[in-house]
Amino acid sequence: MSVPLYPLASLEQIEETPSLKDGIPYDLEEDLRAYGCKLIHQAGILLKQKQVAVATAQILFQRFWFVTSMKQFGIGDVGMGALYLASKLEECPIRMRDLINVYDLLLQQATHSSTSKLVSQSKHAVFKYTPMSYFGSTFYDLKDALVVAEMQILKRLGFHVNVVLPYGTLVNYLRVLGLTSKETVCSRAWGYLNDALQTPVYALYAVPTIVCAAILLATRHLGIPLPSTPPNCWWELFDADWEDVWSVCGHVMRLYRERDASDQTRLLSMVSKKGVRKWLDDHAVLN
Amino acid sequence: MSLPSSSQAVFEAGPSTPSRKRSRWEPHEALHDDAEMNEPQPPLKRRSKSKGTSLSDPRSQAVTPEPRSQIRVVVERQRPRHSIYVPPRTHHPPLTPSRSVYSYERLNSIEEGSYGVVFRARDKETGDIVALKKLKLDDEKHGFPITALREVNALMVCQHENVVGIREVVVGETLTQVFIVMDFIEHDLKTLLTVMPAPFLQSEIKTLLKQLLSAVAFCHERWILHRDLKTSNLLMNNRGQIKVADFGLARRYGDPVGVGGLTQLVVTLWYRAPEILLGATTYSTAVDMWSVGCIFAELLLKEPLFQAKGEIEMLSMIFKLLGPPTTTTWPDYSLLPLANTINLPAPHPSQLRQRFPHISVAGIDLISRMLAYDPEDRISAEEALQHPYFRESPFPKHPDLFGSFPSVAAGEKRRKHPDSPHAPVRAADYKLLTEFDAP
Ligand SMILES: Nc1ncnc2c1ncn2[C@@H]1O[C@H](COP(=O)(O)OP(=O)(O)OP(=O)(O)O)[C@@H](O)[C@H]1O
Ligand SMILES: [Mg+2]
Numbered sequence: 101m102s103v104p105l106y107p108l109a110s111l112e113q114i115e116e117t118p119s120l121k122d123g124i125p126y127d128l129e130e131d132l133r134a135y136g137c138k139l140i141h142q143a144g145i146l147l148k149q150k151q152v153a154v155a156t157a158q159i160l161f162q163r164f165w166f167v168t169s170m171k172q173f174g175i176g177d178v179g180m181g182a183l184y185l186a187s188k189l190e191e192c193p194i195r196m197r198d199l200i201n202v203y204d205l206l207l208q209q210a211t212h213s214s215t216s217k218l219v220s221q222s223k224h225a226v227f228k229y230t231p232m233s234y235f236g237s238t239f240y241d242l243k244d245a246l247v248v249a250e251m252q253i254l255k256r257l258g259f260h261v262n263v264v265l266p267y268g269t270l271v272n273y274l275r276v277l278g279l280t281s282k283e284t285v286c287s288r289a290w291g292y293l294n295d296a297l298q299t300p301v302y303a304l305y306a307v308p309t310i311v312c313a314a315i316l317l318a319t320r321h322l323g324i325p326l327p328s329t330p331p332n333c334w335w336e337l338f339d340a341d342w343e344d345v346w347s348v349c350g351h352v353m354r355l356y357r358e359r360d361a362s363d364q365t366r367l368l369s370m371v372s373k374k375g376v377r378k379w380l381d382d383h384a385v386l387n
Numbered sequence: 388m389s390l391p392s393s394s395q396a397v398f399e400a401g402p403s404t405p406s407r408k409r410s411r412w413e414p415h416e417a418l419h420d421d422a423e424m425n426e427p428q429p430p431l432k433r434r435s436k437s438k439g440t441s442l443s444d445p446r447s448q449a450v451t452p453e454p455r456s457q458i459r460v461v462v463e464r465q466r467p468r469h470s471i472y473v474p475p476r477t478h479h480p481p482l483t484p485s486r487s488v489y490s491y492e493r494l495n496s497i498e499e500g501s502y503g504v505v506f507r508a509r510d511k512e513t514g515d516i517v518a519l520k521k522l523k524l525d526d527e528k529h530g531f532p533i534t535a536l537r538e539v540n541a542l543m544v545c546q547h548e549n550v551v552g553i554r555e556v557v558v559g560e561t562l563t564q565v566f567i568v569m570d571f572i573e574h575d576l577k578t579l580l581t582v583m584p585a586p587f588l589q590s591e592i593k594t595l596l597k598q599l600l601s602a603v604a605f606c607h608e609r610w611i612l613h614r615d616l617k618t619s620n621l622l623m624n625n626r627g628q629i630k631v632a633d634f635g636l637a638r639r640y641g642d643p644v645g646v647g648g649l650t651q652l653v654v655t656l657w658y659r660a661p662e663i664l665l666g667a668t669t670y671s672t673a674v675d676m677w678s679v680g681c682i683f684a685e686l687l688l689k690e691p692l693f694q695a696k697g698e699i700e701m702l703s704m705i706f707k708l709l710g711p712p713t714t715t716t717w718p719d720y721s722l723l724p725l726a727n728t729i730n731l732p733a734p735h736p737s738q739l740r741q742r743f744p745h746i747s748v749a750g751i752d753l754i755s756r757m758l759a760y761d762p763e764d765r766i767s768a769e770e771a772l773q774h775p776y777f778r779e780s781p782f783p784k785h786p787d788l789f790g791s792f793p794s795v796a797a798g799e800k801r802r803k804h805p806d807s808p809h810a811p812v813r814a815a816d817y818k819l820l821t822e823f824d825a826p
Contacts, residue, residue: 110481167482188533189540191639196529250530251562258483259539259556306476344476 107260109166109303118169123380128370129170130300134355135367136161136175137298139206140183146202149183150192156263157186158297160253166303167256171380173249174372176203181249189261200242205229207371214365263302266293269311273338277315277326289318292352299351305344312340313348488557488566491519507571517554518571524563534635539567541611541637549602551622551632572622572630576682580618586689589746591627593783596683597772598629603679604768606631607672612640614653616678618685627789640671654678656698657691661705661712662762664698666724673762676771680757687743702729709758710737717760749776 119129137158144154161175161182168178180203187194212227232239254261270289271280279285292314296302301310312335319326326334335345369375491508497518506519522535542553552570559566576595580586587595599621606613613634620633636653649668654660660677662670684692693708695701706712711731712720720726739755746754753776756766766774777783 105479107482108476108479113482163482167484184530185536188531188536193529193533247530248562254485254531254556254565255558256482256484258485260480260483260543261536262540262543303482306479309476 106262106264107163107257108305109163109300113166114304117166119165119171122169122171123383124170124376129165130354131363131367132170132175132370132376133162133165133300134298135371136179139176139203139371140179141297142206143179143183143199143202146205147194147198149187149194150190152265153187153190153192154183155265155294155297156190157182159263159302160186160257160261162300162303163257164253165300168252170370170376171373173252174374174376176207176371177245177249177373178253179203180246181251181253184246185250185253185261186263189263196243196246197239200239200246201232204232204242207368210364210368214361214368264307266302266307266311266314269307270314273308273311273315276337277334279315279319279324282322282324284322285315285318285324288321289314292317295355296348296352298355301348301351305348308338309340309344310348312338312345313352316345317349317352485556485558488519488559488564490557491517491568493519516571518551518569519557520567520569522565522567524565535565537638538634541606541613541634542567542569544609545602545606545611545634547602547605549598549629549631550605551630569632570630572624572632574623574625575619575632576621576623576629577617577619579623580685580689583689587686588781588784589750590781590784591789592683592686593777593781594627594786594789595623595629595686596679597777597783598786599631599679599682600768600772602629602631603675604772606637607675607768610639610641611637612672613637613675613678615655615658616675616682617655617658618682618691621682625789627784627786656695656701657681657693659698659701660762661702661760662723664702664705665720665726665729668724670762672767673765676757676765676768679768679771680754683754683757684743687746703732706732708738708742709755709760710735712760716764719761719763747776747779749774749779752776 117126117129119132120126124132140157140161141154143149144151144157157179161179164173164178164182180199184194184196184199208229209227237245267290270286270293274280274286274289289311293310296310296314301313315326316335328334333342335342366379370379490511492511494507494509494516497505497507504521506521508517508519509515510517522532522538524532524535539553539556542551546552551572554568554570557566557568558564599616603613603616611634613631614636615633616631620631622630622632624630638649649670654663654674658678658681660670660674663674681692693701693704695704710716711734713734714720737755739751739758743751743754753766753771753774756774757771759765
């Protein structure tokens with residue numbers, strides 16, 4: 101009896117994402133996805149939410165953008181909706197009010213730090229939270245947006261919201277490779293798996309591939325050799341294809357490239373769909 | 388988050404957009420993949436080189452020979468065969484939005500349950516007859532109800548030949564219209580039991596019970612508790628197959644139980660395990676097994692085992708049938724929240740034998756193991772499947788040999804009276820089959 105498989109984006113969905121079709125360049129979408137996931141992560145920490153719920157939310161969030169354009173829904177709302185939904189799926193529901201407040205706080209904080217960075221480095225104004233602004237919407241508007249986002253995630257993913265997390269697989273693979281005694285490998289690979297949650301890979305590849313990529317990055321970084329010459333390639337033990345593993349590595353590594361303050365400001369201005377639409381209008385000439 | 392700090396130094400790989408390597412994902416993979424598999428190291432450079440390859444032509448790599456092709460291993464290497472544990476990417480379903488409920492033509496309404504309405508409908512595309520269950524979503528202060536999520540999720544996770552098949556989830560025009568699309572199953576066991584002229588045969592009961600147990604074992608293996616097993620939630624098709632339905636109260640176990648623990652508002656009273664009746668807030672797979680025991684008894688009796696009007700009466704009926712619990716039969720009894728509010732009757736032995744005079748010794752043993760007081764001691768679905776009861780004569784009857792019944796759910800009206808002119812279909816079957824059946 102086979103276990104139903106979790107869905108992955110199809111080739112068509114990957115080749116031309118709905119956002120790309122709407123004129124949002126690939127790089128920008130990538131950044132917005134990563135930023136949306138970062139917000140989910142930070143909100144999860146502030147809400148003391150379980151890591152499994154946060155990871156599930158990030159994966160649902162990533163899946164969503166293969167069926168929906170960022171012109172249609174904002175990464176802020178969808179991120180909130182994903183965390184709200186994932187918390188229910190993982191049997192640790194959170195309160196709507198708490199979630200909305202936390203998002204509001206995070207976005208105010210981000211706006212504050214990005215503007216103060218731009219204005220002057222020396223005169224560092226102290227961040228002070230003013231309750232409930234979230235771009236001028238009232239709490240009730242936000243609540244509506246949250247409910248709609250949750251429902252849209254469900255609908256657009258056809259209610260296929262089962263998610264398989266990679267951590268158990270990592271532990272198994274490290275055991276097979278005899279690496280469990282090396283704590284650094286374990287924690288580093290674990291870290292890569294978490295960082296990968298900010299990329300679309302969990303919506304693109306099966307878990308074994310992603311776990312292999314995390315192990316590859318960790319062992320390469322620590323200079324630990326593993327059999328890599330045919331016919332003895334360690335990743336083949338886990339049915340992973342080199343190209344796929346390598347591609348996952350690429351996605352993860354891109355997260356660590358240098359970003360400047362203007363990148364951050366641009367992202368912040370595009371958290372809502374309004375911001376995305378404005379950006380599209382401003383760049384309409386280029387399309 | 389542990390963000391590896393100096394990782395940039397280790398790799399200079401850019402992201403390889405998956406679209407650039409489309410061939411990898413097609414069911415029939417190109418031969419050149421093998422060569423790549425043989426050269427794990429080179430891709431470090433090659434990847435950055437091929438960064439600029441055309442997005443639009445997925446085959447570009449196959450067409451343009453790589454510089455390294457000279458040193459390619461000529462002998463075609465066997466690709467690693469995917470183990471059953473790691474299906475290839477192409478086996479994963481794509482991300483597919485919900486279709487509209489208008490993909491279905493509504494036929495008749497089957498029943499208004501406590502939780503939603505169930506319709507019979509026809510898939511306009513395939514002509515398949517299906518059951519649509521409308522989820523109750525209105526007035527939700529907390530977004531999409533967690534119970535509905537659990538129901539959909541449990542159905543998706545527990546796809547088994549004895550669990551009703553979920554086909555998809557479709558939506559109506561407003562956000563409050565969500566329907567689970569299931570295979571349409573002709574009967575439910577409760578209606579069948581009331582309209583059948585004679586009880587099921589032992590051999591039939593064994594088959595039904597085995598099917599029920601294998602479905603329950605499957606769910607439990609996947610960490611799902613059903614929490615509402617009863618005859619009206621067991622569907623049966625005309626091929627003698629049981630399908631467990633109504634996961635409206637299902638939930639995952641092993642999950643942290645929130646403040647106050649698991650709810651006691653589960654399982655229809657007549658099928659509710661004594662630990663729940665006594666206020667336990669942590670309970671597990673054993674609650675389903677109690678219900679299975681009640682269903683087993685109901686199949687034998689042709690009516691529910693405990694037909695109590697309230698929880699107190701329910702407990703006293705249980706105590707009366709099984710004898711009150713003792714420190715041996717239920718060591719932790721006194722620790723249960725409501726235990727000290729209950730006056731136990733005078734000790735007496737179990738009355739199961741008297742209640743089921745016609746069943747074998749093994750049969751009595753199985754039912755008493757399912758109705759064991761101590762949840763720790765209660766038989767599991769997996770164990771029950773191995774029970775000697777299923778290996779003694781009369782043997783479980785092949786489902787194909789079950790008679791078929793007119794379906795009430797499909798709107799095939801029948802008179803409820805057992806001696807109605809339509810009933811003989813079943814009666815004739817009964818005669819025919821008894822000849823093969825040890826009494
Ligand atoms: N797939 C199906 N095929 C045919 N009939 C079905 C199907 N699913 C449900 N039904 C019928 O609809 C009835 C109610 O369905 P279900 O038990 O899922 O809903 P419910 O609202 O949770 O019911 P309740 O709370 O009363 O148990 C069932 O008892 C059965 O008669
Ligand atoms: Mg029901």
